[in-house]
Amino acid sequence: MDKNSMRNNKNFSRVSNIIESLAINPSPDSVAVLEEIGTNSSIDDVREMTSKALVRRNEFDSLSVVIANRGKGINDMSTVVAMSTINELLSLENKEEAMKILENTISSEGFDEEVKENARSVKALMALS
Amino acid sequence: MSTVEKITQLSHRIFNTSMNEQNTTRTSNPFAASNFQKNILTEDVFESSKAKESKNVSFTGNLSAGSKRIYSTFVGSLSDLGNRFAEGIENIVALGRSLKEGFVNAWNKIQEIGSKEVHIDMEGAKSILNKEVGSFDGMKKALSMDVTSLFVKPKEREIMKLSKMDPHTEVKPMLTEALAALEADMVMVA
Numbered sequence: 001m002d003k004n005s006m007r008n009n010k011n012f013s014r015v016s017n018i019i020e021s022l023a024i025n026p027s028p029d030s031v032a033v034l035e036e037i038g039t040n041s042s043i044d045d046v047r048e049m050t051s052k053a054l055v056r057r058n059e060f061d062s063l064s065v066v067i068a069n070r071g072k073g074i075n076d077m078s079t080v081v082a083m084s085t086i087n088e089l090l091s092l093e094n095k096e097e098a099m100k101i102l103e104n105t106i107s108s109e110g111f112d113e114e115v116k117e118n119a120r121s122v123k124a125l126m127a128l129s
Numbered sequence: 130m131s132t133v134e135k136i137t138q139l140s141h142r143i144f145n146t147s148m149n150e151q152n153t154t155r156t157s158n159p160f161a162a163s164n165f166q167k168n169i170l171t172e173d174v175f176e177s178s179k180a181k182e183s184k185n186v187s188f189t190g191n192l193s194a195g196s197k198r199i200y201s202t203f204v205g206s207l208s209d210l211g212n213r214f215a216e217g218i219e220n221i222v223a224l225g226r227s228l229k230e231g232f233v234n235a236w237n238k239i240q241e242i243g244s245k246e247v248h249i250d251m252e253g254a255k256s257i258l259n260k261e262v263g264s265f266d267g268m269k270k271a272l273s274m275d276v277t278s279l280f281v282k283p284k285e286r287e288i289m290k291l292s293k294m295d296p297h298t299e300v301k302p303m304l305t306e307a308l309a310a311l312e313a314d315m316v317m318v319a
């Protein structure tokens with residue numbers, strides 16, 4: 001299924017609406033649902049939407065999912081998903097929380113080198129933006 | 130005085146008008162400036178006020194009502210009274226008719242205009258009032274509406290509705306179900 005057919009799909013619209021609603025849902029449980037269901041989806045577009053929704057929440061928990069987790073957000077296997085997440089991070093009005101998490105990820109010993117490298121690159125981009 | 134003598138006197142008066150002309154003030158006659166001042170038609174509907182006041186100064190003498198009627202009949206029967214008299218009568222009749230018509234027309238016009246104006250005013254005011262009240266009600270309704278509902282599309286409305294649900298108990302099952310359906314669609318297309 002190509003991208004246009006996907007966007008016109010009724011179920012895709014339904015998934016999109018649910019993910020968007022979780023992005024603005026005030027309950028902290030929304031992050032857990034997005035992480036558990038959205039970021040683990042086999043569909044790139046769903047993972048992309050989920051990562052963007054997590055960035056838009058701009059909370060410690062939600063940003064940690066897309067920055068410090070292997071295979072999710074900026075560390076996703078799909079370049080499109082990773083780049084979209086980075087673009088969303090750069091679009092944040094208040095980048096304070098994201099910068100904190102990026103610095104923690106870079107300086108922390110408990111993360112993969114690949115994750116740290118991605119965090120370093122994104123931090124450099126955010127500092128320039 | 131016999132009737133014949135009276136008629137003779139009257140004839141004398143008619144045909145020697147300059148001798149008997151007299152300025153007569155009339156209060157009830159609107160055509161006082163006309164030829165009736167010669168008192169030819171004494172049996173006319175217009176009666177001189179002066180004649181009432183001074184009975185002695187009548188150049189026809191103390192004529193009784195019956196005599197007057199006879200004279201009027203006599204005068205009316207004369208065919209050679211002259212164009213002046215006939216024209217005067219015609220003019221007066223025409224004037225009276227035109228006055229009457231003018232007055233009637235004016236009255237009708239006034240009535241028409243008056244009723245029209247009242248009608249238009251009332252209806253116009255009513256319709257304007259209704260329109261104003263209608264628009265005011267519409268405005269009130271629009272203002273009392275939730276402003277976001279004017280701009281929110283169905284997609285946004287659904288998102289707002291979903292965002293108020295519990296993520297674990299309500300949203301998660303829905304997301305799982307929708308994702309499963311989407312994956313099934315993708316498999317079908319592939």
